[in-house]
Amino acid sequence: xxxxxxxxxxxxxxxxxxxxxxxxxxxxxxxxxxxxxxxxxxxxxxxxxxxxxxxxxxxxxxxxxxxxxxxxxxxxxxxxxxxxxxxxxxxxxxxxxxxxxxxxxxxxxxxxxxxxxxxxxxxxxxxxxxxxxxxxxxxxxxxxxxxxxxxxxxxxxxxxxxxxxxxxxxxxxxxxxxxxxxxxxxxxxxxxxxxxxxxxxxxxxxxxxxxxxxxxxxxxxxxxxxxxxxxxxxxxxxxxxxxxxxxxxxxxxxxxxxxxxxxxxxxxxxxxxxxxxxxxxxxxxxxxxxxxxxxxxxxxxxxxxxxxxxxxxxxxxxxxxxxxxxxxxxxxxxxxxxxxxxxxxxxxxxxxxxxxxxxxxxxxxxxxxxxxxxxxxxxx
Ligand SMILES: [Fe+2]
Ligand SMILES: [Fe+2]
Numbered sequence: 001x002x003x004x005x006x007x008x009x010x011x012x013x014x015x016x017x018x019x020x021x022x023x024x025x026x027x028x029x030x031x032x033x034x035x036x037x038x039x040x041x042x043x044x045x046x047x048x049x050x051x052x053x054x055x056x057x058x059x060x061x062x063x064x065x066x067x068x069x070x071x072x073x074x075x076x077x078x079x080x081x082x083x084x085x086x087x088x089x090x091x092x093x094x095x096x097x098x099x100x101x102x103x104x105x106x107x108x109x110x111x112x113x114x115x116x117x118x119x120x121x122x123x124x125x126x127x128x129x130x131x132x133x134x135x136x137x138x139x140x141x142x143x144x145x146x147x148x149x150x151x152x153x154x155x156x157x158x159x160x161x162x163x164x165x166x167x168x169x170x171x172x173x174x175x176x177x178x179x180x181x182x183x184x185x186x187x188x189x190x191x192x193x194x195x196x197x198x199x200x201x202x203x204x205x206x207x208x209x210x211x212x213x214x215x216x217x218x219x220x221x222x223x224x225x226x227x228x229x230x231x232x233x234x235x236x237x238x239x240x241x242x243x244x245x246x247x248x249x250x251x252x253x254x255x256x257x258x259x260x261x262x263x264x265x266x267x268x269x270x271x272x273x274x275x276x277x278x279x280x281x282x283x284x285x286x287x288x289x290x291x292x293x294x295x296x297x298x299x300x301x302x303x304x305x306x307x308x309x310x311x312x313x314x315x316x317x318x319x320x321x322x323x324x325x326x327x328x329x330x331x332x333x334x335x336x337x338x339x340x341x342x343x344x345x346x347x348x349x350x351x352x353x354x355x356x357x358x359x360x361x362x363x364x365x366x367x368x369x370x371x372x373x374x375x376x377x378x379x380x
Contacts, residue, residue, distance in 0.1 A: 075340045076176050079106040079143070081333045082119025082280040083300035085152060088129045094327060095124075098301040099137055102333040105349065107142050113335065114175065116143045119280030119298045120150025120186075120245035126203050128161045135165045146173075150245040150280060151186040151217070156203040170223055172230050178239045178342055181230065183223065185244035185259050185279075189215040209256045216253065216260035217246045224261065227268055239274045239342020247279045247297065249290055252308035257282055269293055274342045276360075284330075285348050287358050287372075288313035294363040296336075296346040304330030315363060317372045319348070319356065323380050328352050 084099040086092075106116050118138065123130035131153065138145060147166040149159065159169060169184040191214055192202040205213050219227070234240070242248070248265055251257040259265070269275045275293045279286075283305040286297030295313075304322050312318075322330030332350040339345070343360035350356065353375060362370040 075338050076114045077109075077111075077335055077337050078115045078117055079109060079113040079333065079335045080117045080119055080278070080298050081106065081301060082298040083121040083150065083283055083302055084134065085121055085124040085300070085302035086130045086134050087124045088127070088133060092124075095302050096133070096137070098328065098331060099134070101328075101351070102301045103137060103140055105333050107140070109335070112143050114143070116141050116145050117243065117278070117336075118145060118147045119243070119278070120148045121152040121280060121300075121302075122147075122150070122162075123153050125200075125207065126153055126156030126161075128157075131161050131165060146180075146182065146243075148182050148243050148245055148280070149184050149186070151188075151206050152203075154184075154186065155188075155206040156199050170226060176338075178241055178338060179231075179234050181227065181240065181242045183219055183227070183242065183244045183248075183265075185219050185246045185248065186217045186281075187220040187223070188217065191215055210254050214256075216258055217256055218260040219244070219248075219265050220261070224264055224268065227265065231268060231272075234272075236272050238272070239338075240269065240272045240276070241338070241342075241344070242269065242275065242277045244277060244279045246281045247286070247288070247295060248277045248293075249288060249295065249313075250311070251282070251313070252311045255305075255308060257308055257311075266290060266293060276342075276344050278336065278346075285317070285319040285356055285358070286313070287315045287317065287346075287363065289315055289363045289366070294343065294360065296344075296358060299330075299332040299334060299348055299350065301331055301333065315367050317356070317358070317374050319350065320353065320375045321380050323352075326352060 081099070081102040084095060084102070086095050086099065089096050106113065122134035149162055149169045153159070153162045163169065170182065172179065172181045174180070188206065191205070197205070205211060244259065246259045247257060248259050249262045250259070269277075270291050270293065273292065277293055277295045278298060279295065280298045280300075282297045283300035283303065284297055284307060285299070286295070288295040304319075306321065307318060319330065329352045330350070332348060334349045335347045337345040337347070339360060343364070345357060345359045348356040348358070356372055356375070358372050359370045362372060
């Protein structure tokens with residue numbers, strides 16, 4: 001019935017990571033209280049040995065942080081949710097609950113954001129049932145919603161259902177003096193036809209980020225041409241905010257934390273005075289600046305990725321490695337506060353930690369001023 005199980009494939013780092021987490025959470029659920037105490041006491045002892053402080057800190061709501069930050073200023077705020085990786089509910093209810101939590105978060109923002117941006121990877125295996133479930137949940141968002149596609153949404157039916165539900169995957173719009181561009185940055189060269197792969201095999205191959213079969217993500221020549229034309233009419237003084245699912249730079253190729261034609265896209269963006277790129281896919285706090293372009297990653301609602309072993313941008317202040325006994329740790333959503341000048345302060349609303357704010361001034365100063373407060377709890 002489930003044809004996915006018939007497909008022989010090497011387990012990717014993503015699959016292994018997911019399986020380990022799932023097994024661990026399953027194990028926790030099956031523990032009796034005595035065993036649970038033993039396990040959690042062990043974790044607490046390990047944390048203390050690593051120098052963690054032994055008290056909980058208060059959670060700072062996003063809206064409070066912004067009210068204080070923006071008093072009297074113009075500009076606007078939008079919120080984001082990303083990388084929910086939904087399976088159908090009977091396969092994985094936890095990811096469904098986590099997306100619902102993010103929807104609650106953005107609906108509870110007061111004042112409401114001007115819009116909510118979804119950063120891609122709504123589905124896990126690109127199935128109609130997964131995308132439909134995601135669309136159904138996202139319908140309850142009160143603010144207007146803008147969507148971006150991720151590789152997990154695309155490679156089962158090459159975007160067919162996603163396009164039916166959400167429209168074009170590449171588009172631009174203007175809002176309060178800012179030009180927004182949404183790209184489909186996870187194009188791959190055809191590795192499947194010659195191999196006679198089924199849609200499910202193709203999807204599994206792309207989902208396994210560290211295999212040698214798929215090609216690197218790229219925006220691709222036709223879309224770069226679309227971008228060039230789209231930007232032609234925009235004055236260089238207009239602030240630009242670009243959304244891409246993969247980071248629009250080269251971070252770590254083996255996990256496809258990478259866009260192969262990133263430099264070509266950056267060239268199209270560099271003539272603008274103020275450019276911010278927001279990306280999903282990396283599931284972590286991630287900060288970079290290349291020339292005038294400021295880059296921020298988005299948090300995932302499904303699972304946090306560890307940091308890549310190489311290539312981490314110097315400006316990134318790392319979030320903690322999450323607590324393995326807390327399935328919500330390292331997850332979250334967030335807000336983007338757009339200054340009147342068009343640059344942004346990015347808030348990572350980590351669900352079970354203090355939020356982290358990465359200000360435009362931190363990036364503009366090359367890391368000299370407004371250094372984000374690094375998390376104080378030890379990593380697990
Ligand atoms: Fe993702
Ligand atoms: Fe992704």
